[in-house]
Amino acid sequence: xxxxxxxxxxxxxxxxxxxxxxxxxxxxxxxxxxxxxxxxxxxxxxxxxxxxxxxxxxxxxxxxxxxxxxxxxxxxxxxxxxxxxxxxxxxxxxxxxxxxxxxxxxxxxxxxxxxxxxxxxxxxxxxxxxxxxxxxxxxxxxxxxxxxxxxxxxxxxxxxxxxxxxxxxxxxxxxxxxxxxxxxxxxxxxxxxxxxxxxxxxxxxxxxxxxxxxxxxxxxxxxxxxxxxxxxxxxxxxxxxxxxxxxxxxxxxxxxxxxxxxxxxx
Ligand code: SIN
Ligand code: MN
Numbered sequence: 001x002x003x004x005x006x007x008x009x010x011x012x013x014x015x016x017x018x019x020x021x022x023x024x025x026x027x028x029x030x031x032x033x034x035x036x037x038x039x040x041x042x043x044x045x046x047x048x049x050x051x052x053x054x055x056x057x058x059x060x061x062x063x064x065x066x067x068x069x070x071x072x073x074x075x076x077x078x079x080x081x082x083x084x085x086x087x088x089x090x091x092x093x094x095x096x097x098x099x100x101x102x103x104x105x106x107x108x109x110x111x112x113x114x115x116x117x118x119x120x121x122x123x124x125x126x127x128x129x130x131x132x133x134x135x136x137x138x139x140x141x142x143x144x145x146x147x148x149x150x151x152x153x154x155x156x157x158x159x160x161x162x163x164x165x166x167x168x169x170x171x172x173x174x175x176x177x178x179x180x181x182x183x184x185x186x187x188x189x190x191x192x193x194x195x196x197x198x199x200x201x202x203x204x205x206x207x208x209x210x211x212x213x214x215x216x217x218x219x220x221x222x223x224x225x226x227x228x229x230x231x232x233x234x235x236x237x238x239x240x241x242x243x244x245x246x247x248x249x250x251x252x253x254x255x256x257x258x259x260x261x262x263x264x265x266x
Contacts, residue, residue, distance in 0.1 A: 001076045001260070003083050011084055015151035015211035016195070022076055023132060023202035027263040032134055032201075034067050035225065039098060045246050054103035058096045060246040067263065068094075072229060075257035077130040080206055081231035085126055088254035092116065092127060092232040093247060096134070098225045099142045104218030108162075108178035109147075109185045112230065113155050113209035120248040121240025125155060126233040127209040131226050133201050140220035143196040144205065144213055147188045151208035159184055178214070188212060231255075 003017075011017040038061045039046070045059040062072040071077070072094050081089045098104065112129065116122040137143045162177030178185065197205055207213065209230075218224050232238075237252040 001079055003080045008083060011206060011208070014146075014148040014195075016146050016148070016197075016205055016207035017080075018197035018199070018203065018205050020199040020203045022204040023263070025202065026266055028134060028201045030067055030263050030265050031071060031132075031227075032225075034061075034065050035096070035134070038065060038068070038096065044244070049100075049103055049105050052103045054100040055098040056105065058098065060094055060249070061096060062091075062094050063246065068096075068227075070258060070262045071132070071227060073255055073258045074262065075260055077132070077204070077229055078231065078255050078257040081128055081130065084128055084206065085231070085233045088234045089231040090234055090237070090252050090255055091229065091249050092120075092122070092238070093228070093230040093249060095228050096225055097228060098223065099215070099218045101141075101218060101221050101223050104142050104224060106217050107214045108176075109212055109214040110179055111150075111156060111210050111212055114158065114179060116209065116230075116238070116248075117155055119242050120238040121242075122232065122236060122238045124233075124236050125151075125209045126236040128231055129205075129207050129209070130229045130231065131205040131207065132229070133199065133203045134225035134227060135223050136200050137198045137203070137224055137226075138220075138222070139196075139198060140218075141222045141224040142215045142218035142220075143198050143224070144215045144226075145194050145196045146205075146207060147185075147192050147212040148195050149192045150188050150212040151210040153188075154210055156180065156184070156210075156212075180212075185212070
């Protein structure tokens with residue numbers, strides 16, 4: 001799959017691109033058949049919500065699960081990343097955020113690149129995320145929210161004294177506070193508004209490492225699992241990792257996409 005010039009222009013102006021139903025029902029059923037086993041892992045790669053046993057994030061499932069490994073090499077994710085970043089890419093991070101029914105908690109407003117610059121020594125914001133919906137995302141189950149165009153600011157240093165906890169601990173830092181003061185976020189929202197793409201399972205959002213984003217809690221009876229594949233330009237490999245290598249992956253080999261039907265069972 002190739003992105004059109006129009007889609008690339010939209011990504012560059014908005015800082016994100018939403019493609020409804022990029023993966024079909026069979027491909028999503030194949031991925032979802034692996035989730036119970038991935039989410040039941042009790043090891044350090046599984047982060048839980050505050051005060052509950054619900055899974056917040058399952059980190060790097062592609063290292064142990066062959067179906068998620070195929071998704072990590074899927075041409076419908078890798079090829080758009082190569083087009084947007086204009087070069088070869090490798091996987092910087094790969095995770096499932098479960099946002100479980102009734103229990104899924106908030107992700108405060110943040111930029112991913114700020115963390116990747118500070119914690120991993122990533123030199124430039126030449127990095128994108130591809131976010132694949134494993135469930136339908138609606139207005140009730142904690143859709144992701146983006147501030148369109150906010151990526152044009154580049155990296156924004158934190159201006160808030162937020163509580164920092166090790167991201168590989170029980171919680172990710174984005175659960176306990178935003179790195180930004182409300183005024184900083186408010187002025188971006190006044191200028192650009194908020195977008196919250198919603199759609200069927202299989203829909204995918206590509207977004208820039210500097211696009212401000214977050215999500216509210218999930219108070220609904222419907223889970224909102226999403227995969228986040230963070231694709232970094234080869235030359236932009238991380239220079240000073242401080243986190244475990246399942247969070248900041250360190251295989252800098254260029255990804256070679258598999259064939260387009262690799263996730264289909266029928
Ligand atoms: C993230 O920004 O890393 C996660 C956001 C979400 O799962 O809603
Ligand atoms: Mn994020």
